[in-house]
Amino acid sequence: MDLTYRPRRLRRTPALRAMVREFSLSAADFIYPLFVHEGAEVEPIGAMPGANRWSLDHLIGEVQRAWGLGIRCIVLFPKVSEGLKTEDGAECFNQHGLIPRAIARLKQELPEMTVMTDVALDPYSCDGHDGIVSSQGIVLNDETIDQLCRQAVVQARAGADLIGPSDMMDGRVGAIREALDDEGFEHVGIISYAAKYSSAYYGPFREALDSAPRAAGDKPIPTDKSTYQMDPANAREAITEAQLDEQEGADILMVKPGLAYLDIIHRLREESTMPIAAYNVSGEYSMVKAAAERGWIDERAVVLETLLSFKRAGADLILTYHACDAAEWLKQG
Ligand code: PBG
Numbered sequence: 001m002d003l004t005y006r007p008r009r010l011r012r013t014p015a016l017r018a019m020v021r022e023f024s025l026s027a028a029d030f031i032y033p034l035f036v037h038e039g040a041e042v043e044p045i046g047a048m049p050g051a052n053r054w055s056l057d058h059l060i061g062e063v064q065r066a067w068g069l070g071i072r073c074i075v076l077f078p079k080v081s082e083g084l085k086t087e088d089g090a091e092c093f094n095q096h097g098l099i100p101r102a103i104a105r106l107k108q109e110l111p112e113m114t115v116m117t118d119v120a121l122d123p124y125s126c127d128g129h130d131g132i133v134s135s136q137g138i139v140l141n142d143e144t145i146d147q148l149c150r151q152a153v154v155q156a157r158a159g160a161d162l163i164g165p166s167d168m169m170d171g172r173v174g175a176i177r178e179a180l181d182d183e184g185f186e187h188v189g190i191i192s193y194a195a196k197y198s199s200a201y202y203g204p205f206r207e208a209l210d211s212a213p214r215a216a217g218d219k220p221i222p223t224d225k226s227t228y229q230m231d232p233a234n235a236r237e238a239i240t241e242a243q244l245d246e247q248e249g250a251d252i253l254m255v256k257p258g259l260a261y262l263d264i265i266h267r268l269r270e271e272s273t274m275p276i277a278a279y280n281v282s283g284e285y286s287m288v289k290a291a292a293e294r295g296w297i298d299e300r301a302v303v304l305e306t307l308l309s310f311k312r313a314g315a316d317l318i319l320t321y322h323a324c325d326a327a328e329w330l331k332q333g
Helices: 007-013 012-019 057-069 100-107 142-158 173-183 200-209 236-248 258-272 282-293 299-311 323-332
Strands: 030-036 052-054 073-078 114-119 162-165 191-195 250-257 276-280 317-320
Touching: 007 250, 007 323, 012 100, 030 057, 030 100, 030 323, 052 057, 057 100, 057 323, 073 100, 073 200, 100 114, 100 142, 114 142, 114 258, 114 276, 142 162, 142 173, 162 173, 173 191, 173 236, 191 236, 191 258, 200 282, 236 250, 250 258, 258 276, 258 299, 282 299
Parallel strands: 030 052, 030 073, 030 317, 073 114, 114 162, 162 191, 191 250, 250 276, 276 317
Antiparallel strands: none
């Protein structure tokens, strides 16, 4: 064949391929999500093989392991005892609660690790929603903000570095920014769940925290979160959401879930100059784990390819339950 262009010339050897490689992964890109509970044991999560609910003592060891692998940020989620869950989720701002204690312990043992938190009511609500649910079954926007601001301030006071408002309701970033500043936490950042979709991919996470929406008594409880999380059919709306969060003072924008929303990551990358994070959520993790357990896919290759796809789409940071495995594989080269 008489060809002028032969793209294969640059794919011929590993050295040539490395020279023209456009994107790369590093452990410093990862944010490692960890579940904590009151128990003294490490409790495996059925729907998320390889993920656990950690006791505070064991949590320290796991975070030290992550640090050793080059991971520089973790995010904490609490499995709250049923007895502490209420309609208003007031446990979320208990300064002696599970999350503030976990943050304080971590900051004492490993002060350099960046600690991110989640701000929403769902782990603390007996209704399983991110906000207070009215007697008519409406998930309330404005009435919930006071709880969230108090939750953010308690987390900042315990030592959190990055606050992650995840309820996907209106006016969160601005109100939390103001509350943090009023209390002298102007140095604490906000990583906003700017485009969070109403997704079936959160199933295993809700099992991990036992936090799925559920009926309690006579109150009509919405069975999903579609009145506050975004419609998977919408793309332009994600840009509006991101612009609002940027105007309200977000420091990092997040897209969630990640894999089915790579186009959204890409669009935000074109629209914004802010750092962008992708959340490789529980359902995405569990699907890979399930297929790997059956020997249907090569877990290492699939995970690294998937994580790289977030970088290629335009993400700077990736929240992933694969963080430690991936960091270890990257180390092995
Ligand atoms: C809740 C929250 C959810 C996740 C992170 N924060 C679940 C939800 O919105 O119902 C899901 C994360 C995952 O699936 O890995 N505020």
